[in-house]
Structures are given as structure tokens and as C-alpha cells.
Amino acid sequence: MSDINISKLDAASADFDRKLQKLLAWNEADDRHIQQTVLDIIADVRTKGDKAVIDYTNRFDQRHISAAGELELPGEILKSAWESLPAEQAQALQIAAKRIRAYAERQKIESWQYTEVDGTLLGQKITPLDRAGLYVPGGKAAYPSSVLMNAVPAKVAGVGELIMVVPAPKGETNQLVLAAAYLAGVDRAFAVGGAQAIAALAYGTETIPAVAKIVGPGNIYVATAKKFVFGRVGIDMIAGPSEILIICDGGTNADWIAMDLFSQAEHDENAQAILISQDESFLKAVEQSIHKLLPQMERARIISASLSARGALIKVNNLNEAVDIANIIAPEHLELSVEDPEILGKNIRHAGAIFMGRYTAEVIGDYCAGPNHVLPTSGTARFSSPLGVYDFQKRSSLINCSQTGAETLGKTASLLARGESLTAHARSAEYRLKA
Known part of the structure; x- marks a missing residue:
């Protein structure tokens, strides 16, 4: 584990704007080899269907599939995964699903219409998507929370059929993921991943049905494939590395704030964790907490790399200046760890999710608060919104x-x-x- 060398910026310095933009810069390299590989996979799936999906699955996931029927995970397997969960895990998933559903129910857009004086009728008709596809990462990653966050709003919206794809390296599946799929009401599931899964969902094969929209996170090959099939199908977003921005007035326990920074930094080396405060002594206290707590972390190496490469402690003159910087950053997750978050929050214009007050850790939003954890990254909160029921509904204009x-x-x-x-x-x- 290398020592953390986290950047320290001062908003009062003459070159602050330049340093901030350099810190925020995220240009995922245009890897033409990856792009060409993905294009070739998509073309193969379009022309060869199941055969191409099987070939790529056997190659990339070290499988030994000989027939297309082996790609599908029967509903009984999902049900069995749910029924075999330890009681505490099952209860946690149920609580999370119930809260996500309750929040999603409030997001539903309803049809409306009005009649003008001369009898002309105008309105808007809301209809759900016929079929949606949910990509779930596999292998070492296990994200049952992402299954719930993507599947529950789709079901609340009334999507006719929800298709889940999840890679199964060496034939291994994650029981928590399958259990979450059962709980959320996934209609069909396939043990397929990578760009070939995205292509199959976009164009359909003999076994895997084509969908209207694809949602869910994935690696660079999955993200690239989603870019290339957009237009044929809708997609949720192209997500960048995870981000957290914390504004703190110095009144929160420094260890809490350090751990909140860790919670996003542990995702991967490219994740970004930034703290802004007007209290210089508090910034130093948090830095001390970072060094103190890091050796205790299972993902210490990743956290260290993330904070050293893209993390920062920013000193400002006052909290209003902190808000201005937050609106420039437009973070995925924004914690307002201050005495009166409601007042400060009124001036926040750009953020994926806003966590209000000292007791609201971002991680609560990741799992069970209710609002969706699929959020805009890399400054796209300037024009984009969290995933929600409305992403699975369409609007049609009515004119009579x-x-x-x-x-x-x-x-x-x-x-x-x-x-x-x-x-x-x-x-x-x-x-x-x-x-």
C-alpha cells in the first residue's frame, strides 16, 4: 500500500480554477482496439444470433455451452436462490426493495388531457415500455442492490417483460444477485455478459428477446456496446467512475467524513472523493483520520490510489463559495454535512443525489433509503437525472x-x-x- 498524497486546493489561490478543472478531468481514453472489438462482437451477434453469443460466452467466461437453451437461468433457480438466503440477508433485501418501491410509486407519470372551448382535445398518454433489459455485472462483483434499483422502477412503471443478463464466469452465479432478481420480479434471466449480451438485448437472437431499453452498469466493453447500440434501443446512461463531494462546516466527526470519502474511493482507482470546508483545522483533522483509518480497510490499496490520483481537500472562504464549487463539479453524490443543510441545499442546482445533514451517510442511498442509486456522473448532473420510473415510461401526444x-x-x-x-x-x- 502506497502512502496517500491527497491534493490540497485553496479557492483563494489565483490558479484554483485551473487546478480544479485538472482534478475533475475525466477523459476515458478512446481505445480504438476496444471499439473495434465491440463493433465486431455486435456484428457477429446480429448476423449469427445464438451461435455468436455462445461462442463469445464460452471464450470470455470460460464456459462449455453447446446449446442455446443453456444460456437461460430458469425461474426455479432464481426462486431457489431466494429461498436459500439466510434470514438476515433476505430481510435486508426485502426492506430495501420495499423502500425503493415506495419511492418509485411516487414517480409515476400519469396521462392527462384537456378540452378547449371549441371542443378540441389535447393531452398526453403515458405507456410503459413493452420490454426492458437489465445488465448486471458478474464475476467477483456482486451487486444485488443494483438489481433492485433497476428492476423495481421498471416493474412499478408497468414494463411488460424485464430481461436480466448476468455473466457467469466458469458457470458460477451469485446467489444474492439471483435472489434479488426473484424478489424484484425479473421475468427472464440469461447467464450472458459483456458486449455480446448488450448486442443480444439490442437486436435479439433466437433465444434472447430484443428489448426497447437497456439499463445497468458494466465494464468498458459493456459501456462501449451501449454507446454503439443507442438509437436501436434506449439506454440509461454511460456512467463514469463513482464520485462523492462532501461539504462540511467542521462540525461533523472527522472519522465519519474520512470513512464517507473511503466509501466511494474503494470502488476503483478512478473514483473521486472530494471534501470542501471553510475550516482549515477540520481539513487537517480529516486528513489525519484518513491516514489513521486507511490501514484498517480491506481495499486500502484501491482507496489510496483513488485519493492520491483524484481526491482533494478544498479550503474555501465560506459555505456559499463551497456551493458555487459544488455546482461547477455537479457531483454524482453530494453530502451536505452542515448544521442547516436545508438552507444550503436551496442553492444547489447540479447533483445526482443530495444527502442532507450529519447523520446521512451516502451509503444509505446506495442500498436502502429509497431514491435510486443509478446517478449521473462526470458532471452530467448538469443536464441529467437519476434513473427512475419515468425512464421506463413513454409519452405520446394526443390531438383530437x-x-x-x-x-x-x-x-x-x-x-x-x-x-x-x-x-x-x-x-x-x-x-x-x-x-
Whole structure:
């Protein structure tokens, strides 16, 4: 384990803006080899279907599949995984699922319409997606929480069929993941991963049905594949490394804050953990806590690499300045560990999720608070939002002209269409006008 050399920035310094932008810079290298590999996999799956999926699965996951039927995980396996869970784990999953569902129920968009004076009806019709695909990482990673966060909102939205794909290296599956899939109501599951799973969900094979939207995290090959199939299907987002930004007024236990920084830094070496405070002595206290607590951490090497490469302790003049910096960063997770988080939170414009107060650790949002933990990263919170029920619903506009409305609106449409030299447009409207 290497020593942590976390960056220290001062908002009062002349070159602060430059240093902040350098700290935030995240340009995942355009690896043309990865791109070409993914394109080749997608092309093979499109043309060869199940055969290509089987070949890639056998190659990358060290499997020995000979028939497409072996790709699917029967519902009985999901049910058995759930039934064999230790009682405490089962209860924890149930609590989390119940809270996620309760929050999701409040997100549902409802259809609406109104009728104008002349009898013309206008409105919006909401319909769920027919079928959605959920990618779940496999291997050493086990993310039952991600299964719940992606699957529960889809089911609340009324998605007709939810298809889960999860790699099974050497044929091994994670029981917690399968149990979470059963609990969340996943309809079908396939032991397939990588770019080939994304291609199968996007284009369909003889065995794996095509979906309308693909959600869920994955490695660089999965993320690249999602980019390439976007347009054929919808996707949730292209997620970057995990991030946490903490604004603290100095009144929270320094060990708590250090551990909150660790909670995201332990994801991987590219994760980003930043603390902002107006209290210089508190920043020093947190730095001391970091050095004190790090040797106790199972993922100490990853945490050390993350904090050294992309972490920072930022000194500001006041909390208002901290808010300004937070809005520039637009973090995935924002902790307002201050005396009055409601007041400070009013001026936060860009953040994936905001954790209010000293007792609200970000990790609660990861697992069981209720709001979704699938959040915009890399500054995309400036224009993007957390995953939710609305991502599994579509909006259709409703227009029903009365005879009077067709007369009034037809004249307007005709004038505008002729102004654009689209005479067929104009005449289509004019045909419905009274002579």
C-alpha cells in the first residue's frame, strides 16, 4: 500500500480554477482496439444470433455451452436462490426493495388531457415500455442492490417483460444477485455478459428477446456496446467512475467524513472523493483520520490510489463559495454535512443525489433509503437525472380536433406551411376547411 498524497486546493489561490478543472478531468481514453472489438462482437451477434453469443460466452467466461437453451437461468433457480438466503440477508433485501418501491410509486407519470372551448382535445398518454433489459455485472462483483434499483422502477412503471443478463464466469452465479432478481420480479434471466449480451438485448437472437431499453452498469466493453447500440434501443446512461463531494462546516466527526470519502474511493482507482470546508483545522483533522483509518480497510490499496490520483481537500472562504464549487463539479453524490443543510441545499442546482445533514451517510442511498442509486456522473448532473420510473415510461401526444378546431387551426397551419413552401402540408389542412 502506497502512502496517500491527497491534493490540497485553496479557492483563494489565483490558479484554483485551473487546478480544479485538472482534478475533475475525466477523459476515458478512446481505445480504438476496444471499439473495434465491440463493433465486431455486435456484428457477429446480429448476423449469427445464438451461435455468436455462445461462442463469445464460452471464450470470455470460460464456459462449455453447446446449446442455446443453456444460456437461460430458469425461474426455479432464481426462486431457489431466494429461498436459500439466510434470514438476515433476505430481510435486508426485502426492506430495501420495499423502500425503493415506495419511492418509485411516487414517480409515476400519469396521462392527462384537456378540452378547449371549441371542443378540441389535447393531452398526453403515458405507456410503459413493452420490454426492458437489465445488465448486471458478474464475476467477483456482486451487486444485488443494483438489481433492485433497476428492476423495481421498471416493474412499478408497468414494463411488460424485464430481461436480466448476468455473466457467469466458469458457470458460477451469485446467489444474492439471483435472489434479488426473484424478489424484484425479473421475468427472464440469461447467464450472458459483456458486449455480446448488450448486442443480444439490442437486436435479439433466437433465444434472447430484443428489448426497447437497456439499463445497468458494466465494464468498458459493456459501456462501449451501449454507446454503439443507442438509437436501436434506449439506454440509461454511460456512467463514469463513482464520485462523492462532501461539504462540511467542521462540525461533523472527522472519522465519519474520512470513512464517507473511503466509501466511494474503494470502488476503483478512478473514483473521486472530494471534501470542501471553510475550516482549515477540520481539513487537517480529516486528513489525519484518513491516514489513521486507511490501514484498517480491506481495499486500502484501491482507496489510496483513488485519493492520491483524484481526491482533494478544498479550503474555501465560506459555505456559499463551497456551493458555487459544488455546482461547477455537479457531483454524482453530494453530502451536505452542515448544521442547516436545508438552507444550503436551496442553492444547489447540479447533483445526482443530495444527502442532507450529519447523520446521512451516502451509503444509505446506495442500498436502502429509497431514491435510486443509478446517478449521473462526470458532471452530467448538469443536464441529467437519476434513473427512475419515468425512464421506463413513454409519452405520446394526443390531438383530437373538433370541426370548429380544424377550421381555426387549419387556417393557421396552412399559412405557416405555405410560408415553408410545403404545399401538400397546407392543402391537407385546407381540405378540412369549410368552403
